[in-house]
Amino acid sequence: MLPYGRQYIDSDDVECVIEALRSDWLTTGPKVDEFEAAFARSVGTSHAVAVSSGTAALHASMHALGIGPGDEVIVPAITFAATANCVVFEGGTPVFSDVEPDTLLIDVERVEALMTSRTRAVVAVDFAGQACNYDSLRSLAAGHGLALIDDACHALGGLYRGRPVGSLADLNTFSFHPVKHITTGEGGIVSTDDAAMAGRMRRFRNHGIDVDARERVARQSFSYEMVELGYNYRLTDLQCALGISQLKKLAWFVTRRQEIAREYDEALRNVPGVSPLRVRPEVSHAYHLYVIRLDKGVLRRSRDEIFRSLRERGIGVNVHYIPVHLHPYYRDRFGTAPGLCPAAEEAAQHILTLPIFPDMSDDDVRRVVEAVSIECS
Numbered sequence: 001m002l003p004y005g006r007q008y009i010d011s012d013d014v015e016c017v018i019e020a021l022r023s024d025w026l027t028t029g030p031k032v033d034e035f036e037a038a039f040a041r042s043v044g045t046s047h048a049v050a051v052s053s054g055t056a057a058l059h060a061s062m063h064a065l066g067i068g069p070g071d072e073v074i075v076p077a078i079t080f081a082a083t084a085n086c087v088v089f090e091g092g093t094p095v096f097s098d099v100e101p102d103t104l105l106i107d108v109e110r111v112e113a114l115m116t117s118r119t120r121a122v123v124a125v126d127f128a129g130q131a132c133n134y135d136s137l138r139s140l141a142a143g144h145g146l147a148l149i150d151d152a153c154h155a156l157g158g159l160y161r162g163r164p165v166g167s168l169a170d171l172n173t174f175s176f177h178p179v180k181h182i183t184t185g186e187g188g189i190v191s192t193d194d195a196a197m198a199g200r201m202r203r204f205r206n207h208g209i210d211v212d213a214r215e216r217v218a219r220q221s222f223s224y225e226m227v228e229l230g231y232n233y234r235l236t237d238l239q240c241a242l243g244i245s246q247l248k249k250l251a252w253f254v255t256r257r258q259e260i261a262r263e264y265d266e267a268l269r270n271v272p273g274v275s276p277l278r279v280r281p282e283v284s285h286a287y288h289l290y291v292i293r294l295d296k297g298v299l300r301r302s303r304d305e306i307f308r309s310l311r312e313r314g315i316g317v318n319v320h321y322i323p324v325h326l327h328p329y330y331r332d333r334f335g336t337a338p339g340l341c342p343a344a345e346e347a348a349q350h351i352l353t354l355p356i357f358p359d360m361s362d363d364d365v366r367r368v369v370e371a372v373s374i375e376c377s
Helices: 011-021 030-043 054-065 082-089 108-114 134-143 195-204 213-219 237-247 250-268 303-312 328-334 342-348 362-375
Strands: 047-051 072-076 093-097 119-125 147-151 171-175 188-192 274-276 290-294 351-354
Touching: 011 237, 030 047, 030 188, 030 237, 047 054, 047 195, 054 082, 054 119, 054 147, 054 171, 054 188, 054 195, 072 082, 082 093, 082 119, 093 108, 093 328, 108 134, 119 134, 134 147, 188 195, 250 274, 250 290, 250 362, 303 351, 303 362
Parallel strands: 072 093, 072 119, 119 147, 147 171
Antiparallel strands: 047 188, 171 188, 274 290, 290 351
8 A cells, every 4th residue: 555645764863763762861851952943943933842743733832822711713624623623622712714725725815704803813724735825814813913823734844935834923833743744753843933932832841830850950959830731742852853863854855745746747637537736836835745636527436436446556545634614523512514614615525635755756656647547537
């Protein structure tokens, strides 16, 4: 089975982890600071706060903003459930925005229509690796006194108008799951220029405690105080050592993903009923996912039938995503229902994610294209 995504680990990565294993610190040590500093430099922000997952990064962001009961946060319908869940974790209410039909990015006009006196923030998701329309989003957020969060878990290494993803919003969240651009096994990070919010997130990842173990060792002190309610969302030195090594390969990872996307674009151009999502000219797409739309008016079979046939051929296609507001939890608790976000709902019936990861060979790409061409004929 050729998976839709997979990590790339080389001997340099292994050696960096071994070095950390032989050190005095397995967690809450110097590799955490080193990784945070390297990541902040790579995206052009003053601060980065490493946490245990992309979900933890989103949760920490909501906490840093003080989201709570009675607050609304606008999120796109096409995303992983964690984007909305993090609002609920803090007692807020996610409000689902529809997406642009041709990019599946959050629809800025719809966002503005959904704003109320209770709206505190907007979460933009850089779906598949393409940055959202941040000039419009920032202007809209600033004009209404709202925070802007970039769920950039798909888009590390991407650009918007020449600016790195990770520097485009007030808080920018990333995931280091194995299928993402770089991996720490599991892990996440938040980049920001706001020192106060960075400090609050560092406490939040450490049970709400004001000093961590390494700081107490440096001070030769046992004293600490829990100043707010937090979680154990720490990322270990072992994981950060891997992250430091992976970050050095990011440019190659993104370049290779873009090469594969171009090969798909060219090869699938003449397959009737198959089209990729639109890429706007002002972005450099990072291609965490390569998503195609299947035209039900042209193809003889449904997306689900094509999905099953491709899996039987060993092509590990996937679907990203079921719209979050259609999941039973949100329908039961928040009263969401079909018809709330029609563009997202329609797209979710016809999209398919093809395999894309850095060490895919050209033969792998041709195998995927051949299988798609046959199953869609």
